Amino acid sequence: xxxxxxxxxxxxxxxxxxxxxxxxxxxxxxxxxxxxxxxxxxxxxxxxxxxxxxxxxxxxxxxxxxxxxxxxxxxxxxxxxxxxxxxxxxxxxxxxxxxxxxxxxxxxxxxxxxxxxxxxxxxxxxxxxxxxxxxxxxxxxxxxxxxxxxxxxxxxxxxxxxxxxxxxxxxxxxxxxxxxxxxxxxxxxxxxxxxxxxxxxxxxxxxxxxxxxxxxxxxxxxxxxxxxxxxxxxxxxxxxxxxxxxxxxxxxxxxxxxxxxxxxxxxxxxxxxxxxxxxxxxxxxxxxxxxxxxxxxxxxxxxxxxxxxxxxxxxxxxxxxxxxxxxxxxxxxxxxxxxxxxxxxxxxxxxxxxxxxxxxxxxxxxxxxxxxxxxxxxxxxxxxxxxxxxxxxxxxxxxxxxxxxxxxxxxxxxxxxxxxxxxxxxxxxxxxxxxxxxxxxxxxxxx
Amino acid sequence: xxxxxxxxxxxxxxxxxxxxxxxxxxxxxxxxxxxxxxxxxxxxxxxxxxxxxxxxxxxxxxxxxxxxxxxxxxxxxxxxxxxxxxxxxxxxxxxxxxxxxxxxxxxxxxxxxxxxxxxxxxxxxxxxxxxxxxxxxxxxxxxxxxxxxxxxxxxxxxxxxxxxxxxxxxxxxxxxxxxxxxxxxxxxxxxxxxxxxxxxxxxxxxxxxxxxxxxxxxxxxxxxxxxxxxxxxxxxxxxxxxxxxxxxx
Numbered sequence: 001x002x003x004x005x006x007x008x009x010x011x012x013x014x015x016x017x018x019x020x021x022x023x024x025x026x027x028x029x030x031x032x033x034x035x036x037x038x039x040x041x042x043x044x045x046x047x048x049x050x051x052x053x054x055x056x057x058x059x060x061x062x063x064x065x066x067x068x069x070x071x072x073x074x075x076x077x078x079x080x081x082x083x084x085x086x087x088x089x090x091x092x093x094x095x096x097x098x099x100x101x102x103x104x105x106x107x108x109x110x111x112x113x114x115x116x117x118x119x120x121x122x123x124x125x126x127x128x129x130x131x132x133x134x135x136x137x138x139x140x141x142x143x144x145x146x147x148x149x150x151x152x153x154x155x156x157x158x159x160x161x162x163x164x165x166x167x168x169x170x171x172x173x174x175x176x177x178x179x180x181x182x183x184x185x186x187x188x189x190x191x192x193x194x195x196x197x198x199x200x201x202x203x204x205x206x207x208x209x210x211x212x213x214x215x216x217x218x219x220x221x222x223x224x225x226x227x228x229x230x231x232x233x234x235x236x237x238x239x240x241x242x243x244x245x246x247x248x249x250x251x252x253x254x255x256x257x258x259x260x261x262x263x264x265x266x267x268x269x270x271x272x273x274x275x276x277x278x279x280x281x282x283x284x285x286x287x288x289x290x291x292x293x294x295x296x297x298x299x300x301x302x303x304x305x306x307x308x309x310x311x312x313x314x315x316x317x318x319x320x321x322x323x324x325x326x327x328x329x330x331x332x333x334x335x336x337x338x339x340x341x342x343x344x345x346x347x348x349x350x351x352x353x354x355x356x357x358x359x360x361x362x363x364x365x366x367x368x369x370x371x372x373x374x375x376x377x378x379x380x381x382x383x384x385x386x387x388x389x390x391x392x393x394x395x396x397x398x399x400x401x402x403x404x405x406x407x408x409x410x411x412x413x414x415x416x417x418x419x420x421x422x423x424x425x426x427x428x429x430x431x432x433x434x435x436x437x438x439x440x441x442x443x444x445x446x447x
Numbered sequence: 448x449x450x451x452x453x454x455x456x457x458x459x460x461x462x463x464x465x466x467x468x469x470x471x472x473x474x475x476x477x478x479x480x481x482x483x484x485x486x487x488x489x490x491x492x493x494x495x496x497x498x499x500x501x502x503x504x505x506x507x508x509x510x511x512x513x514x515x516x517x518x519x520x521x522x523x524x525x526x527x528x529x530x531x532x533x534x535x536x537x538x539x540x541x542x543x544x545x546x547x548x549x550x551x552x553x554x555x556x557x558x559x560x561x562x563x564x565x566x567x568x569x570x571x572x573x574x575x576x577x578x579x580x581x582x583x584x585x586x587x588x589x590x591x592x593x594x595x596x597x598x599x600x601x602x603x604x605x606x607x608x609x610x611x612x613x614x615x616x617x618x619x620x621x622x623x624x625x626x627x628x629x630x631x632x633x634x635x636x637x638x639x640x641x642x643x644x645x646x647x648x649x650x651x652x653x654x655x656x657x658x659x660x661x662x663x664x665x666x667x668x669x670x671x672x673x674x675x676x677x678x679x680x681x682x683x684x685x686x687x688x689x690x691x692x693x694x695x696x
Contacts, residue, residue: 397535399519402553415539
């Protein structure tokens with residue numbers, strides 16, 4: 001047993017092994033899916049939960065954070081009152097008509113969801129897995145993306161809920177699709193959701209993922225969205241993860257594959273809540289595509305938010321933009337790791353990555369780690385990362401004009417974060433995001 | 448009216464203001480001149496309440512009320528205004544948004560109703576027109592990409608909207624060409640009022656050709672060492688500060 005360095009499993013890892021054995025028979029999927037789950041779980045078992053020794057997880061020790069592994073959430077019971085609660089839990093975004101898809105504990109609930117427009121097909125993950133169509137299984141597993149990531153492997157092994165959205169080629173979906181993820185108020189549980197957005201050639205769609213947690217207990221979430229953007233298709237994506245109870249853990253993966261002349265613009269707003277890891281893999285498979293990943297994180301207390309990106313330029317003539325802002329108060333920890341890889345053939349790549357953070361407290365920590373790996377010789381790639389405090393001169397200037405200090409600071413912070421939210425195409429969505437940031441700011445000093 | 452009595456102030460343990468006394472009456476325009484390092488800008492920061500300056504003695508009374516315990520925002524609401532030598536750029540906040548927030552914060556602090564948007568717009572437009580501030584500047588981020596002259600005009604526009612009772616102009620002439628100096632000075636002169644007093648800080652007599660002071664004070668080593676009428680400025684221009692500061696400036 002000399003070579004077995006992972007001999008000692010943590011309590012949570014032991015529980016996950018037991019939970020997989022227990023749940024395996026009831027997890028959805030035909031035979032090829034079962035094989036996919038088993039292979040993923042074996043990969044997880046040999047790697048264990050990610051620790052600081054794993055380079056990509058250097059600042060987030062999931063093994064330490066997960067003292068326990070919670071049981072997989074069962075399918076929610078039909079609850080007529082949810083229909084009423086829905087409007088209260090997730091009020092409509094002002095001035096924006098959307099097609100709503102509702103998930104409870106990761107499970108797609110058709111009865112709570114809107115009918116989808118022409119050219120858009122929605123299937124529950126369980127249903128799609130049961131059919132086990134080979135092309136679908138391959139798309140869902142996004143080969144070559146996030147390989148070796150134990151958290152993603154766990155998601156593949158346990159995926160229990162989620163939704164498959166197919167947008168037919170050439171379809172311009174006028175109304176954004178709004179995925180609303182709710183949590184039931186049951187005992188502590190884990191949710192492993194896996195969703196897939198497949199956008200056909202030349203199609204256009206906006207997907208907004210909004211999550212609301214009403215759980216009174218800690219949660220363990222592991223969520224993955226695969227986005228496949230075919231040639232000349234355009235996708236706008238906004239993700240607002242739920243604010244979980246402290247001591248909760250959340251790994252939210254996004255795997256995006258872009259075809260030629262495709263465009264993908266994704267924004268994430270993190271508002272803290274326990275440990276949250278946002279990991280995004282984006283790959284340019286076709287030439288002349290544009291991909292933008294942007295986000296803002298506003299953190300306080302002991303929030304821990306990790307944004308880790310891997311952008312792979314495989315095809316030539318593509319443009320990537322990464323733009324992240326982080327505001328940290330209290331004893332919070334922020335992480336930005338961005339890696340842009342330009343393959344040998346990916347000439348004329350145009351890449352720009354920026355991460356800026358403001359620390360509001362002496363006890364907050366920001367870790368910025370931008371990386372470029374360039375194997376082509378004719379590219380323009382740059383990155384910038386800053387960590388600063390609020391500018392005292394600016395604060396004084398605003399105060400000298402009559403703005404009380406908290407108001408002056410909020411104004412400056414909002415302006416700082418706005419530079420990220422400005423990357424969101426839709427104005428009503430921008431206004432919505434700004435209002436959430438405003439709520440966060442208004443709670444400053446109120447505690 | 449503002450009365451400064453035997454004021455002592457320091458920053459990082461370094462004494463800058465050393466027993467300064469000065470009174471500016473309602474309607475009066477007082478000029479402060481002095482060599483570099485005499486404490487003129489520090490005085491403006493101490494009066495307006497900038498954090499980091501420690502007042503170790505004396506008092507500052509605005510219309511009889513000691514303002515030293517108030518923060519900068521509270522002093523602003525009481526009527527203190529500082530026109531900055533180097534106005535700050537505020538990226539991401541449009542000039543209009545900033546002006547409205549400041550004006551309403553002050554009104555709120557004084558227990559007055561906030562201005563409605565149309566009412567506010569009317570005031571801003573009228574004020575901007577008088578100072579030759581184009582409308583598109585009001586929609587841009589405050590002071591971002593503004594020229595030196597535009598920034599100073601924006602300071603005067605803010606002053607005209609906030610209607611202070613005591614305004615400090617800290618080297619408002621620095622970085623201005625003759626035309627900009629004239630426009631800014633006319634803006635200030637238009638705000639002269641029997642109920643409003645000004646403290647004009649400058650290195651050069653030139654500004655005082657445009658904003659004619661009632662009194663001129665010479666500052667050196669953190670004190671007022673000479674007070675006179677407007678002619679004192681001409682005398683300083685001709686002979687330098689050496690007669691007043693004891694040693695060559």
